[in-house]
Every structure is written in C-alpha cells, then in structure tokens.
Amino acid sequence: MSYSFFMENKWILPLFVSLIITLLSLAAAAKPALPPVFIFGDSTADVGTNNFLPHSMARADFPPNGIDFPGGPNPTGRFSNGLNSADFLARLFGYKRSPSPFLSFKYSSLQKKMFNGINFASGGSGLLDITGRTMLTLMKFGTGNIPLGVSFRNQQKHVISLTDQMHQFSSVKNNLTTLMGVKPTEKYLKGSLIFISIGSNDLFAYYHSKSSIPKEDFLCSLELAYENHLKTLYDLGARKFGIISVAPIGCCPSQKIFNATEGCLEELNEYAIAFHLKLEALLCKLSTEYEDFMYSLGNSYEMTINVIQNPLLFNFTEVESACCGSGKLNAESFCKQGSNLCSDRNQYLFWDRFHPSQAASKLAAITLFSGGQPFVSPVNFYQLAMA
Numbered sequence: 240m241s242y243s244f245f246m247e248n249k250w251i252l253p254l255f256v257s258l259i260i261t262l263l264s265l266a267a268a269a270k271p272a273l274p275p276v277f278i279f280g281d282s283t284a285d286v287g288t289n290n291f292l293p294h295s296m297a298r299a300d301f302p303p304n305g306i307d308f309p310g311g312p313n314p315t316g317r318f319s320n321g322l323n324s325a326d327f328l329a330r331l332f333g334y335k336r337s338p339s340p341f342l343s344f345k346y347s348s349l350q351k352k353m354f355n356g357i358n359f360a361s362g363g364s365g366l367l368d369i370t371g372r373t374m375l376t377l378m379k380f381g382t383g384n385i386p387l388g389v390s391f392r393n394q395q396k397h398v399i400s401l402t403d404q405m406h407q408f409s410s411v412k413n414n415l416t417t418l419m420g421v422k423p424t425e426k427y428l429k430g431s432l433i434f435i436s437i438g439s440n441d442l443f444a445y446y447h448s449k450s451s452i453p454k455e456d457f458l459c460s461l462e463l464a465y466e467n468h469l470k471t472l473y474d475l476g477a478r479k480f481g482i483i484s485v486a487p488i489g490c491c492p493s494q495k496i497f498n499a500t501e502g503c504l505e506e507l508n509e510y511a512i513a514f515h516l517k518l519e520a521l522l523c524k525l526s527t528e529y530e531d532f533m534y535s536l537g538n539s540y541e542m543t544i545n546v547i548q549n550p551l552l553f554n555f556t557e558v559e560s561a562c563c564g565s566g567k568l569n570a571e572s573f574c575k576q577g578s579n580l581c582s583d584r585n586q587y588l589f590w591d592r593f594h595p596s597q598a599a600s601k602l603a604a605i606t607l608f609s610g611g612q613p614f615v616s617p618v619n620f621y622q623l624a625m626a
C-alpha cells in the first residue's frame with residue numbers, strides 16, 4: 240500500500256532526501272526541549288500544504304491572504320489574514336509558529352531546523368476520503384454552493400486526504416526508526432502531541448449534496464472513520480491527542496447567505512453538535528480501551544457560539560460578515576485580489592467566507608491551551624502535554 244502510494248506521487252520521493260537530513264539533525268540535537276507537534280486536518284490547520292498541489296483550488300497562497308502575517312504581508316497558503324490556530328497552538332508550546340508542511344521539507348531549508356514536528360493538514364480534506372470527490376461532483380453538477388474549491392481534474396491530487404496524511408506520518412515514523420532505532424522512536428512519539436482539526440468538510444459535503452443517507456448513519460460513518468484514523472496513529476506510537484471538533488459551521492458567512500433572514504443554517508449547526516457528541520463518546524471509549532491513550536477534546540462549537548453571542552466580551556465587533564470577499568455578507572465569493580477588505584481586521588470573527596480571522600484563531604488556541612469545561616475537556620491541551 241505504501242509502496243504504490245509513493246510511486247504515484249512524484250513529489251514524495253525527493254522529499255525523503257530532505258527528510259533524512261532533517262532526521263539526522265534531530266538525532267544530533269539530543270536535548271529534548273519542547274514536545275514535538277504533529278498536525279493533521281483541513282484548511283483550519285493547513286499552513287501551505289496545498290501550495291504543493293498545482294491542481295488544487297483549495298488554496299490561499301495569494302493576497303490579500305496573509306496581509307497581517309508577522310513580519311509583513313505574506314500569502315503562505317494559510318486561509319487567514321495572518322496565522323491560524325495551528326500556529327498559535329504551536330506558539331503556546333514555545334515554537335515560533337506551526338511546523339512546516341510535510342510537502343515543503345527541503346534540503347536547504349531544513350539543515351538549520353530542529354525536527355520539532357510536521358504539519359500534514361490539507362485544505363478541503365475530510366474524515367472520509369470521498370469528501371473531496373463529493374465536493375467535486377457538487378461543483379460540476381450541483382448548486383454552485385461549494386464549501387471549498389476543488390479541481391475539476393479528477394486524476395490530479397487536489398487535496399491530501401486524511402488517509403494520505405496518515406501514510407505520510409507512517410513514512411516519517413519509518414525514517415525515525417531507521418535513524419534512531421526502535422526504542423528512541425517509541426519514546427519520541429509517546430511524548431509528541433498530535434493535533435487534529437477535521438470534520439467540517441464532511442458535514443458541508445453531506446448537507447449540500449442532499450444525500451439520501453440518513454443523518455444518523457452518516458454521523459456514525461464519520462465516527463467510525465475517526466476511530467480508524469486514531470487507531471492508526473495509536474498503532475504507530477502516538478499517545479497524546481488534542482482533538483478539535485467542528486465549529487457552528489451554519490454560522491459561516493458562506494452558509495448564512497442561504498438563509499433568507501441571514502441567520503445561521505440551523506441544520507448544519509445541529510450536525511456540528513451531534514458530531515461533537517459522537518467524538519466525545521469515541522474518545523472516552525478509546526481511552527478505556529487503551530490505557531495509555533490520552534486526549535483533550537476542544538469544543539469548537541461552544542467556543543465559537545459563545546463569541547457569536549457575546550462578541551464585545553471578546554473585542555469583536557463583526558461576527559456576521561467576512562472581512563475579505565464580496566456581495567452579501569461579503570460572502571458570495573472567495574477572498575482574492577480585488578475583494579472588499581475590512582480595515583479593522585482584529586474585530587472580525589471571519590476572515591473569509593469560511594475561515595476565522597487571525598484574532599479568532601488566536602482566541603481559539605488560547606482557550607484550547609488553557610481553558611476549561613465546557614470548551615475543552617477532560618483536560619486542556621497544556622495539561623495533555625504535561626501528562
């Protein structure tokens with residue numbers, strides 16, 4: 240399975256040359272300081288993975304994305320005016336920002352870097368491998384109501400599915416084992432933090448494809464997929480899981496424009512709540528099944544709805560429309576050059592029609608790191624790291 244995966248992906252092979260270099264520098268830099276951080280998921284955590292997929296339309300590597308990036312405007316591929324939650328989480332753990340995308344690892348850029356982790360997240364991906372393809376179909380034949388752009392060319396990779404992200408992580412583990420040996424690799428992975436932020440695209444695709452699959456069956460299939468991915472990571476040696484559930488996605492500007500009163504799409508929000516409950520039950524089960532399985536579950540729904548209901552408490556003045564876009568709620572088109580752009584970007588909850596602003600991402604990361612119930616449980620991400 241891995242073999243054909245690598246053969247099919249010509250960008251993977253040169254990558255390993257650079258990984259070897261990276262891993263060697265890891266082996267050399269013996270002092271364990273910060274916990275290594277491995278990040279999986281969709282556009283909420285993508286820090287440039289899709290820039291390496293020429294046929295992906297779920298990309299943000301053009302202005303005005305990145306307009307507030309630290310050090311000056313820089314469209315890195317993040318779906319944000321600056322950093323995203325993956326960056327702020329990494330920062331709270333002592334790093335400058337998120338580790339680089341797996342696909343970016345290059346000989347030259349890595350010599351100086353310590354091996355602190357990798358970001359595998361890819362915009363447009365879902366728990367189910369078919370999520371990207373569903374959206375493709377919707378775009379071709381559907382309502383035009385597509386959450387994230389996807390390529391028309393089915394043959395080309397337009398997203399790194401969560402399954403592919405697992406394959407990539409597995410290859411990293413193999414490389415670590417070759418370089419450090421079995422025991423040190425085990426120890427290294429045991430102390431690593433695994434962050435996963437995924438699920439929104441599955442719910443969007445299900446909702447907008449008007450699937451005939453009953454809601455409960457669909458949610459169970461998501462839970463099962465999550466279980467399989469988590470077991471894969473556990474079997475590879477990961478033990479500490481920081482899981483971020485789905486926000487009230489019916490309140491995204493892109494969805495509100497389909498409500499005549501511009502309120503939230505309640506059905507999508509109900510999916511998000513139901514998804515969280517499933518996730519809670521799943522994680523509880525896994526932690527009893529596997530004694531050393533540790534987790535922290537962030538309740539994105541509660542966190543975000545709290546801000547939407549009390550914006551001023553969090554210094555937001557605009558929680559309805561997107562900062563960058565056009566049309567109704569500034570949400571009828573993607574954020575691109577020439578879009579309407581708000582000036583008070585720190586006061587906007589939404590950067591574009593789907594994604595939180597840098598300010599909102601920062602708030603979310605702080606809550607995950609140091610918050611308590613009902614926003615993050617049974618422990619927060621800091622306590623998870625210390626456990």
Ligand SMILES: *[C@@H]1O[C@H](CO)[C@@H](O)[C@H](O)[C@H]1NC(C)=O
Nearest residue numbers: 255259410411413414417418
């Ligand atoms: C790293 O893993 C890849 C794929 O599993 C493999 O081709 C490569 O030889 C490995 N490198 C080392 C140093 O183990």
Ligand SMILES: *[C@@H]1O[C@H](CO)[C@@H](O)[C@H](O)[C@H]1NC(C)=O
Nearest residue numbers: 498500501502503504505506
């Ligand atoms: C549209 O928004 C209103 C609140 O403004 C809400 O009561 C209603 O249920 C929403 N409609 C849908 C289809 O979600």
Ligand SMILES: *[C@@H]1O[C@H](CO)[C@@H](O)[C@H](O)[C@H]1NC(C)=O
Nearest residue numbers: 550551552553554555598602
């Ligand atoms: C809101 O802004 C005030 C004044 O700048 C600041 O003291 C407060 O900490 C901010 N609150 C949040 C939640 O960021």
